[in-house]
Amino acid sequence: MLTPHQLDRAIGAVVASAAGDALGASYEFQPPLDPSVPVELRAGDDGLFERAEWTDDTSMAVPILQALARGGRLDDPAALAAIVGEWIGWARVPKGIGTQTRAVLSGIRHVTEGDARAAARAVHEQAGKSAGNGSLMRTGPVALAYLIDGVGAAAALAAAARRVSELTHFETDAGDACVIWSLAIRAAILTGHAELRAAVDTLPADRAAIWHARVDTAEAALPSQLADNNAWVVGALEAAWSAITHSETLTDALRLAVRAGNDTDTVGAITGSLAGAIYGASALPAEWVEPLHGWPGDEFRVFGAPELTELVQRAVSVPTA
Numbered sequence: 001m002l003t004p005h006q007l008d009r010a011i012g013a014v015v016a017s018a019a020g021d022a023l024g025a026s027y028e029f030q031p032p033l034d035p036s037v038p039v040e041l042r043a044g045d046d047g048l049f050e051r052a053e054w055t056d057d058t059s060m061a062v063p064i065l066q067a068l069a070r071g072g073r074l075d076d077p078a079a080l081a082a083i084v085g086e087w088i089g090w091a092r093v094p095k096g097i098g099t100q101t102r103a104v105l106s107g108i109r110h111v112t113e114g115d116a117r118a119a120a121r122a123v124h125e126q127a128g129k130s131a132g133n134g135s136l137m138r139t140g141p142v143a144l145a146y147l148i149d150g151v152g153a154a155a156a157l158a159a160a161a162r163r164v165s166e167l168t169h170f171e172t173d174a175g176d177a178c179v180i181w182s183l184a185i186r187a188a189i190l191t192g193h194a195e196l197r198a199a200v201d202t203l204p205a206d207r208a209a210i211w212h213a214r215v216d217t218a219e220a221a222l223p224s225q226l227a228d229n230n231a232w233v234v235g236a237l238e239a240a241w242s243a244i245t246h247s248e249t250l251t252d253a254l255r256l257a258v259r260a261g262n263d264t265d266t267v268g269a270i271t272g273s274l275a276g277a278i279y280g281a282s283a284l285p286a287e288w289v290e291p292l293h294g295w296p297g298d299e300f301r302v303f304g305a306p307e308l309t310e311l312v313q314r315a316v317s318v319p320t321a
């Protein structure tokens with residue numbers, strides 16, 4: 001099974017993502033932040049999210065994590081349908097939800113993988129695009145089911161990441177981004193290094209060339225210099241990778257991600273899933289971890305970092321790949 005350091009990094013992939021989500025929640029839809037502006041956990045000005053409360057990014061990752069903790073397999077249509085069912089239940093009373101995801105979830109007639117994929121395709125065909133960042137933001141837990149050694153596990157992870165993405169996001173860029181990020185999270189949990197370029201190289205050659213150029217873009221600029229379109233999955237991945245490559249600690253990576261501006265909670269969540277897998281949950285300050293909370297908790301039941309941690313521990317102890 002995992003070493004203590006690997007387990008710390010597996011927990012980091014989920015808890016640091018939730019922390020990045022909560023950190024970014026109160027800075028959303030603003031221009032990039034000047035380096036002199038402090039970035040701290042705080043309540044949003046609109047009163048929607050409390051201090052240290054995560055948003056849809058983490059809430060949509062939780063059903064994936066719960067499925068894995070139950071021993072569900074992401075190549076099993078029944079497990080995928082259960083995840084979709086949880087999302088639909090959450091989406092009846094979300095505090096915030098992406099427009100593309102809302103359209104897809106409201107278009108699902110029967111809670112099956114096939115109906116979700118059909119709804120995702122219909123939304124894509126109506127809009128002419130469907131590469132929002134809403135599947136990348138929730139991909140953190142997917143790698144947890146594929147941490148055993150071997151080329152087969154990486155290939156199975158790539159297939160699962162794309163399949164989970166396609167439940168709501170039809171466009172190839174969204175699936176590619178989830179494959180790249182999930183493979184990098186797996187590598188980081190196992191070795192401490194993200195190996196993002198190697199993840200890109202698993203794509204077909206024409207797609208890999210496109211993504212290598214995007215990684216070049218990310219590495220050449222700060223997140224705040226890439227900020228125009230980080231609600232697009234490509235812009236979000238670039239901003240997150242830029243934050244990771246331009247920082248030397250987990251907290252710096254998350255703050256740099258939030259400084260990107262615009263879709264700050266999602267860029268924070270995406271950054272946190274990989275940066276947490278690199279640095280480990282133990283690199284998060286206690287004052288960021290202890291107050292973390294969000295759905296599926298409510299006024300009667302707190303759901304926070306301990307609950308996320310326990311689900312990760314269960315997910316990595318169930319062999320599913």
Ligand SMILES: [Mg+2]
Nearest residue numbers: 055056057265
């Ligand atoms: Mg959000």
